[in-house]
Amino acid sequence: xxxxxxxxxxxxxxYVGWQRQKDLxxxxxxxxxxxxxxxxxxxxLTGSGRTDSGVxxxxxxxxxxxxxxxxxxxxxxxxxxxxxEDIRITSSRVVVDDxxxxxxxxxxxxxxxxxxxxxxxxxxxxxxxxxxxxxxIESMQDACTYLIGEHDFRCFLASGSQxxxxxxxxxxxxxxxxxxxxxxxxxxxxxFLYNMVRIIVGTLVAIGSHKYPPSHMEDIxxxxxRSKASPTAPAHALYLKSVEYPNNIYLD
Amino acid sequence: xxxxxxxxxxxxxxYVGWQRQKDLxxxxxxxxxxxxxxxxxxxxLTGSGRTDSGVxxxxxxxxxxxxxxxxxxxxxxxxxxxxxEDIRITSSRVVVDDxxxxxxxxxxxxxxxxxxxxxxxxxxxxxxxxxxxxxxIESMQDACTYLIGEHDFRCFLASGSQxxxxxxxxxxxxxxxxxxxxxxxxxxxxxFLYNMVRIIVGTLVAIGSHKYPPSHMEDIxxxxxRSKASPTAPAHALYLKSVEYPNNIYLD
Numbered sequence: 102x103x104x105x106x107x108x109x110x111x112x113x114x115x116y117v118g119w120q121r122q123k124d125l126x127x128x129x130x131x132x133x134x135x136x137x138x139x140x141x142x143x144x145x146l147t148g149s150g151r152t153d154s155g156v157x158x159x160x161x162x163x164x165x166x167x168x169x170x171x172x173x174x175x176x177x178x179x180x181x182x183x184x185x186e187d188i189r190i191t192s193s194r195v196v197v198d199d200x201x202x203x204x205x206x207x208x209x210x211x212x213x214x215x216x217x218x219x220x221x222x223x224x225x226x227x228x229x230x231x232x233x234x235x236x237x238i239e240s241m242q243d244a245c246t247y248l249i250g251e252h253d254f255r256c257f258l259a260s261g262s263q264x265x266x267x268x269x270x271x272x273x274x275x276x277x278x279x280x281x282x283x284x285x286x287x288x289x290x291x292x293f294l295y296n297m298v299r300i301i302v303g304t305l306v307a308i309g310s311h312k313y314p315p316s317h318m319e320d321i322x323x324x325x326x327r328s329k330a331s332p333t334a335p336a337h338a339l340y341l342k343s344v345e346y347p348n349n350i351y352l353d
Numbered sequence: 354x355x356x357x358x359x360x361x362x363x364x365x366x367x368y369v370g371w372q373r374q375k376d377l378x379x380x381x382x383x384x385x386x387x388x389x390x391x392x393x394x395x396x397x398l399t400g401s402g403r404t405d406s407g408v409x410x411x412x413x414x415x416x417x418x419x420x421x422x423x424x425x426x427x428x429x430x431x432x433x434x435x436x437x438e439d440i441r442i443t444s445s446r447v448v449v450d451d452x453x454x455x456x457x458x459x460x461x462x463x464x465x466x467x468x469x470x471x472x473x474x475x476x477x478x479x480x481x482x483x484x485x486x487x488x489x490i491e492s493m494q495d496a497c498t499y500l501i502g503e504h505d506f507r508c509f510l511a512s513g514s515q516x517x518x519x520x521x522x523x524x525x526x527x528x529x530x531x532x533x534x535x536x537x538x539x540x541x542x543x544x545f546l547y548n549m550v551r552i553i554v555g556t557l558v559a560i561g562s563h564k565y566p567p568s569h570m571e572d573i574x575x576x577x578x579r580s581k582a583s584p585t586a587p588a589h590a591l592y593l594k595s596v597e598y599p600n601n602i603y604l605d
Contacts (some may be wrong), residue, residue, distance in 0.1 A: 112475040156477055177472060187475040220429060223364040223439040224409055224592075228476075340476075 102166045105176070106196045106350070107132075109161040112187040114227065114337065118154045119161070119260045128152070128188055134335065135183040140186055149209065149344040150276045153296070153335035157228075159212070160191070162344040164202040173353055195353040200346075208272065208345040211298045213286040214338045215306070216225045229283070230302070230338040236284055236309035243315035245274040247322060248288070248301065255325040257304075259333070260298035267294060269324075276305065284309075287342070300327075302334035354418045357428070358448045358602070359384075361413040364439040366479065366589065370406045371413070373463040380404070384415065386434040389454070392421045393412055401461065401596040402455045407588035409480075411464070412443070414596040425605055452598075460524065460597040463550045464598035465538040466590045467558070481535070482554070482590040488536055488561035490528055495567035496560045497526040499574060500540070500553065507577040509556075511548035519546060519577075528557065536561075539594070549571070552579075554586035 119124040121133070124305065129146055136144040149162045171179050177190040184190070206330045214229040216222055217236055220228070248271045255267040271290040279285050286302055304321060307313055361384065369377040373385070381398055382546055388396040404410060429442040436442070466481040468474055469488055470551045474481070500523045507519040523542040531537050538554055556573060559565055573581045 110475050111471075159476065181472060186473055186478065189472045189475055191470075191472050218443075220362075220433060220436055220441045220443050223362055223441050224411065224480075226438065 102168050103172075103352075104164060104196050104198050105167050106131070106162060106164050106194045106200060106202065107177075107180075107190050108192045108228070108344075109158060109163060110189050110191050111158050111161065112329055113152060113155045113157045115185075115187060116154065118156065119148050119150075119152045128158075128161075129163075129345055131184060131188055132180070132190075133165075135165065135180050136165065138183060139171075139179055139317045140167050142168055147202045147351040149206045149297075149341075150293075152341055153299075153336050156339045156341065157337075158341040160343045161341050162202045164196065164200055165303055194316050194351055196350045197352060200350045202344075205346050205350065206292075206344050207347065208289055209293065210287060210342040210344075211293065211343045212340040213288075213298060213302045213334065214340070215284045215302075216282050216288070217284065218282055226301040227337060230306075230335050232310070236306065237311060238278055238284060238309065240311070240315050241276040241284070241286075241305045241309040244318040245276060245317040247316075248274045251342075252322050253325055254294055254297060254322065254331050256321045256327055257297040257300040258327060260301070262295045262326050264294060269293065274301075276309075296302075296333050299336065299339060300330050300332075302339075303331035306334065307331040314338060354420050355604075356416060356448050356452055357419050357425075358416050358445045358446045358449050358452060358454065358598075359429075359432075359442050361410060361415060362441050363409075363410050363411045363413065365404060365407045367437075367439060368406065370562060371400050371402075371404045380410075380491075381415075383434070383436060383440055384442075385417075387432050388417065388419065390435060391423075392419050396418055399454045399556050401419055401458045401593075403546075404593055405551075405588050405591075408591045408593065409589075410538065410593040410596045413593050414453055414454045414458070414598070416448065446603050448602045449604060452602045454596075457598050458544075458596050459545060459599065460541055461545065462539060462541040462594040463545065464592040464594045465540075465550060465554045465586065466592070467536045467538070467554075468534050469536065479589060482558075482587050484558055484562070486562050487564060488558065490530055490536060490561065491516055492563070492567050493528040493536070493538075493557045493561040496557055496570040497528060499568070499570040500526045504574050505577055506549060506574065508573045508579055508582050509549040509552040510546040510579060511552070512579050514547045516546060518555075521545065521549075526553075526562075532547065548585050551586045551588065551591060552582050555583035555589075556605055558586065559583040 176193040251270040428445040503522040
């Protein structure tokens, strides 16, 4: 048995999310099943974290122990031959035994894509959130500054979640325009609460449309009250972009 | 009756292309039918040009005569309420009577999206062409210089086409990288032959992968021989980006 780390790209549209759920299609299930049928033993895959139903990954990371003679660089091709085309293993590495994609993760970056238009964009409606009014990027960027640092982000925790420790550190958060009518949001942190990025985006959209001033973000965080933040932005425009690990984990 | 100009965005995936074909779903058919049911008379819509099956439009332009009391700025919303969601009217203007979206067009710009990867990208496979080897952007850009100007582009005309005049003028052609692994190609001309952009892209990919030197582009054009050029690149990565008209056509 050796410990493997995989990077994975997926289109979340047809899945209930990363985590395996009984009788429902999940990313974890598809990859575990593909790996098990490939190596001939049961495989238990650990993702860097869950992604919600409909959320995409440009680069999710997962780890598992495998007993296989397939060479590490051939492994992605062998697994991809079994996987559905909306999930692809993009790389494979052998890593130290105590590597765990969830607990070894140091930083994660999420990307959220918005376009502003009075009409649905047929080329982006599956992949971006549409906002029907213009957004003030400068106000959104100002609001982002309040996110930086270590804070109790309970205000951005989906109601009903059982998580106790709601303190997280945000290293960067930026809003930038792409082309004529797109606004992208990128946020990097040591971890994120359930629905946290999507609730932040909902709040940024409210600030960008001048429903609230940028300082509203500071007030919400201080309140620790989910009801003060805005509604959760849709899942289909959210992308897990990257997960960072220490450099000394690789054995190949 | 007044003459209208519409800008249209569409995802070409589910259509046989712009042009109406008996018993097959086309963009023209969907918009003509929506307009006819809206205004209560038969509508004949002229596009700036055909797009092939599977080709998308960021901004197609079409014109038609309508007898309606609906205000010009409300018209897109009224039509969009009838159209399928993968076709959207993005703007509407009243134009001079002799405006014709096809014959009044001065310039058109097409965009083609490529990514280079040994694996399918689940997030881009519907919208980009995948090339499994690295591409030399500089060689591709060098090859583009031979496209500029007025040339007989018979070499890029799909075999079987009946077009007589194969002389077109290309104003600009550029290849540029986007992010880590994407290459976009944009070409602007006074008109394009059937499959011309896709055959040029196929040829640029052959040059970018060092199958031929950049000067191969000049030789192909001089040969006027379709068989010298490379295979046609796939339709699903091609976007009609814009169509330019004179400024003096608008009545509103």
